[in-house]
Amino acid sequence: MSEERFGEFVVVRRHGDGHVAELALDRPKAMNAVSTEMARSVAAACAALGADRDVRVVVLTSTHERAFCVGADLKERNSFTDADLVRQRPVARAAYTGVLELPVPTIAAVHGFALGGGFELALSCDLIVADRTAVVGLPEVSVGVIPGGGGTQLLPRRVGAARAAELIFTARRLEAAEAAELGLVDRLVEEGRDTEEALALASRIAANSPVGLRAAKRALRLGHGLDLRAGLEVEDAAWRSVAFSGDRAEGVAAFNEKRKPQWPGE
Numbered sequence: 001m002s003e004e005r006f007g008e009f010v011v012v013r014r015h016g017d018g019h020v021a022e023l024a025l026d027r028p029k030a031m032n033a034v035s036t037e038m039a040r041s042v043a044a045a046c047a048a049l050g051a052d053r054d055v056r057v058v059v060l061t062s063t064h065e066r067a068f069c070v071g072a073d074l075k076e077r078n079s080f081t082d083a084d085l086v087r088q089r090p091v092a093r094a095a096y097t098g099v100l101e102l103p104v105p106t107i108a109a110v111h112g113f114a115l116g117g118g119f120e121l122a123l124s125c126d127l128i129v130a131d132r133t134a135v136v137g138l139p140e141v142s143v144g145v146i147p148g149g150g151g152t153q154l155l156p157r158r159v160g161a162a163r164a165a166e167l168i169f170t171a172r173r174l175e176a177a178e179a180a181e182l183g184l185v186d187r188l189v190e191e192g193r194d195t196e197e198a199l200a201l202a203s204r205i206a207a208n209s210p211v212g213l214r215a216a217k218r219a220l221r222l223g224h225g226l227d228l229r230a231g232l233e234v235e236d237a238a239w240r241s242v243a244f245s246g247d248r249a250e251g252v253a254a255f256n257e258k259r260k261p262q263w264p265g266e
Contacts, residue, residue, distance in 0.1 A: 004048075007041035011063075012049065019056040019206040020199060021049055023099075025121075026063045033073040034117050036088050039095035042121075046098030053265060056210045057202040058102055060125055061109045061195050068108075068134070071116025074143070092117075096149040099124040103214050105205050109198035110134045110185065115173065120149035123158065126217065129201065130176055130185040131194040137173035157224065159183050210265045211247040215239075 002014045009027040014020070023045055025032040034042075049055050062068045072092070080088065099106065099121055108114075108122035110130040119136045122128050130136070138147045138155065146152060147168060156164040159182055167174070180188040189197045205213065219238035223231035242248055246264035254261035 006045040006048070007037055009035070009038040010041035010045050012045050014055075015199065016203075018054045019210075020059065020202045021052070021055045021057070022059045022061055022195075022199065023049065024061045024063050025069055028064045030070075030073065030075075031067040031113065032062055032064050032069040032118065033071065033075075034069065034092065034095065034121075035073040035076050036091055038073075039092045042095040043091075043098040046095075046102055050102050050104075053210070056104055056206040056208075056213055058104060058106045059109055059195070059198045059202050060099065060106060060121060061198070062111070064112070066133075067112040067118070068110045068114040069118025069121055070113050071118045071120075071139075092149070096120055096124055100150060100154075103217065104210075105202075105213055105217055107198045107202055109194040110136070111192070111194045116140055116147070116151075117149045120147060120151045120154065123154040124150055126220075127187070127201070128185040129187045129189060129194050129198040130179065131189050132176045132191045134176040134179065134185065134194075135173050136176075136179050136184055137171070138168050139171040139173065141169065142171040155184075209242075209247040209251055209261070209263050211242050211245045211263075212251075215242045 004012045006012065009025065011024045011026050013022040013024065015022060027033065027038055049058055106125040108125040108128045110122050110128060111133050112135065114122050114134060114136045116139055119138060138151045140147045152168065155167065163182065174184060176188055179185045187197065215238040219235045223234040226234065246266045250261050250263060
């Protein structure tokens, strides 16, 4: 396993052959509260991972034992003038969109508190694995703002408009079992096993064609919310991008020869 730091508060670990990358939030003294510096680091790490053609899956984790991420750094925000807040907004937004726009499948491994911007980082992933200590929620209206890291758009896509409205308007926190029941997380695991299970899931996904994975994610994301005919056009474009690829040729050959494919990734 290799490690690379992006600033003081973010570390990227590449596991095994490098096809699975772990993007770890590492600001334990602040329970991974997202400061301006940390936001810049998350965006930079995502840019590097997105450009790395060896990476097939990214797992978003936390080094803090009791929290995934408690959201925006309100202590820092309290010192801001209005002008400071305006200047910081693009920096903060880039962190969330950096995760959201990663071109490969992404999995959040959540334990402890995942609140506000912390839960929005998890929602920006394709899948969420949570252990039984997880507490999630979007409490922003209780401090006079709104979920501004994608929460008002991503949560309805998971649980529907009415359920999302109830959760956002009440600002309530949900413990792991209820979060799983309502679909806010995809897989509930035993305490302390969220990262392990997420990495295992990532390894299974990474065994598949990297060209196919990127194209499938693109079709899923771009097609969501479109009418069926438009969505099928998005799917067709994604299909055409892989139909004549080296991965497709290798996949068919490996199937017929009853062996594991050796993906060229092109």
